[in-house]
Amino acid sequence: MTAPPEDPAPLEPARVARTRLGVEERRAQIVAAALEVVAERGYARASASAIATAAGVSKGLLWHYFADKDDLMKQAVVSTVEQIGRELAREIDVSAPPPDIIRAGIGWIARWSVSHRGELRAMDEITRVLRDTDGQPAFSLADYEPNYQQQEALFRRGQELGYFRAFDTRVMAVTYQGAVDMMLSYVDSHPDTDVQQYAAALVDIILAAVSAPAPPPARK
Template identity: 35%
Template sequence: MQPENRSGGQKRSFIEDARRGQIVAATIATITEVGYAKASFVQIARRAEISPGLITYHFAKREELMKQVMLTVHDSMDRALTARTESATDHVTALRQLIEGFVHYCAEHPAELIAISQIAAAARDAESARTWAEEQNERTLAELEDMFREGQEAGVLREFAPRVMAVSVLAAMEAAPAELMTRPDTDVSGYARELADLFERAVRAA
């Protein structure tokens, strides 16, 4: 993967990308430990064992850094879910693997989920990140709607309103992180399986 472009069309070096990744990881850890409001550049720099000035070299504003955290976590999640669903042979299996994969990702990445949830709920300097998260949410809903329509056209899924089902699936998935965090003894595999069973019964053609 090539480094992304900087302003002016210059490409970042792999060293710069690695440093940005280090800062993002430290930001996630800081938000998880002290909360979004207290996650200052000074606090983040302390955890990354770098100077605050090095953070401002890569991220001029706090808002820019918080948006990068959102991008990084969602990219990681997308890769994990793609790996789980790419072998699906039909729409029902794809939905099951998507739901189960999401639940397992949440269980395996609690700090990342805490960080992006706090950023998404924040005001003022997280506005850009919140707007991006809302746009990402709408794209996810559109993808689910498309998958449901295709499944209905193929005769694999029963007739229902794709938008309503997409909203319901996404809402159920988004409830998983809080459930797993507040109930750490939850059987993750069992939770994932039951949730997938619920929606398989809801969408499968008779």
């Protein structure tokens, strides 16, 4: 009796999963893997090998797209923040009244945070831990400048249209960004929090602070 044929050797997992992607798609794939590994293992244990495995690529391919691990981690934060901004811009009617834009924007980021807790947690850890070549923090408040400028423009538009009272738009932009960041940090550390209720309350507080006083009722 002849022996049964041997089972074919399994294909290597990396070869099965690997597809030819464009440069930006491949970078995005590696960035997503980096955030996933940091979220699961922490920054210190997020090795290049673990990231490559999560991305389904060879370790050497990482350095085709990024200079080193520090560069990968920094670009992971920068590119994800940019992606959040693009997604937010697609979801919000920027021609709407400024109070409506604020309400829609904070509501959207609150909803986004629920389904992206791991990414937010990883980004927070990277921004706290990553250092530049001089040993200084790789991220600082200066990295918020594009956000501050966009928010200032929105507040100035609200003032010009009569929705908002007179105030220092830079101070309000910094306060606004800080309040949103604190919302994300708080709901992450308090997972039972109703994030939509929190967002709605935060919007009410911000609009109460910036809104122009209502005109007095007309005399009869």
